[in-house]
Amino acid sequence: MTSHPARTALSVNLNKVALVRNTRHLGIPSVVRAATLCLRAGAQGITVHPRPDARHIRAADVRELHGLLRQSWPGAEFNIEGNPFHNLMDFVREFRPDQCTFVPDTEGQFTSDHGWDLAADGERVRPLIEEARALGVRVSLFMDPVAANMAAAKAAGADRVELYTEHYAHVFGTAQQARVLASYAQAARAAQAAGLQVNAGHDLNRDNLATFLRSVPGVREVSIGHALIADALELGYEGTVKAYLDCIAAGA
Numbered sequence: 495m496t497s498h499p500a501r502t503a504l505s506v507n508l509n510k511v512a513l514v515r516n517t518r519h520l521g522i523p524s525v526v527r528a529a530t531l532c533l534r535a536g537a538q539g540i541t542v543h544p545r546p547d548a549r550h551i552r553a554a555d556v557r558e559l560h561g562l563l564r565q566s567w568p569g570a571e572f573n574i575e576g577n578p579f580h581n582l583m584d585f586v587r588e589f590r591p592d593q594c595t596f597v598p599d600t601e602g603q604f605t606s607d608h609g610w611d612l613a614a615d616g617e618r619v620r621p622l623i624e625e626a627r628a629l630g631v632r633v634s635l636f637m638d639p640v641a642a643n644m645a646a647a648k649a650a651g652a653d654r655v656e657l658y659t660e661h662y663a664h665v666f667g668t669a670q671q672a673r674v675l676a677s678y679a680q681a682a683r684a685a686q687a688a689g690l691q692v693n694a695g696h697d698l699n700r701d702n703l704a705t706f707l708r709s710v711p712g713v714r715e716v717s718i719g720h721a722l723i724a725d726a727l728e729l730g731y732e733g734t735v736k737a738y739l740d741c742i743a744a745g746a
């Protein structure tokens with residue numbers, strides 16, 4: 495019997511709901527309500543990136559979302575992103591999410607814009623990967639789509655890599671698209687050959703998602719926030735999540 499590859503899971507990143515919420519002291523829009531509506535619409539998981547400056551997701555959000563998923567959505571995955579040398583490990587130790595994604599951001603960085611340099615940081619990051627995995631937390635490393643770097647991610651002890659997809663999003667629809675997509679496919683195959691599973695994220699949207707998934711094999715999870723929340727301002731959470739699930743189905 496041929497094993498059918500699992501369909502790509504959609505993990506909704508709620509950073510931007512929290513960003514808007516933080517501009518008043520009214521508690522709206524609610525991060526927990528956003529999570530509930532997205533999961534009710536069929537999203538398979540929730541992602542948050544509690545940055546050290548708490549510009550959007552705060553520790554209280556992480557606590558409340560952890561409680562919501564464990565009590566009401568036990569089949570959904572909770573993915574917490576961050577820099578393990580800053581505040582991420584505190585959240586990993588306290589909440590033991592399904593997955594943590596190590597992202598090499600500086601504290602005040604505008605947004606995530608690069609993957610790990612494991613030649614420089616691999617030995618430093620390895621014990622933190624081991625600690626998270628010993629707590630039962632899957633570890634994904636945020637990586638640029640460089641095939642030659644995937645073996646180092648495996649050697650560092652990671653379970654998965656998350657391919658940083660901004661470069662693809664930037665060239666989508668241009669003459670560079672095919673060449674850039676080929677680099678992502680090559681990186682994904684190299685990761686899988688090394689024994690890693692593959693996630694993807696950053697600047698994915700309804701226009702570029704299906705093409706990416708058709709071209710890059712075996713993507714287990716896409717985490718999408720900025721464009722999805724922007725779409726939800728127009729379409730609502732339910733309609734937006736269903737539109738993204740349709741994009742995933744079209745990319746299968």
Ligand SMILES: CC(=O)[C@@H](O)[C@H](O)COP(=O)(O)O
Pocket residue numbers: 507509510542543575597604605606636695696717719
């Ligand atoms: C790691 C990554 O690409 C995103 O998940 C990140 O969470 C974006 O952070 P901002 O939402 O703060 O731009």
Ligand SMILES: NCC(=O)COP(=O)(O)O
Pocket residue numbers: 507541656694695696697698717718719720721722
């Ligand atoms: N890891 C990517 C993520 O969680 C969301 O990135 P974006 O869709 O907000 O660019």
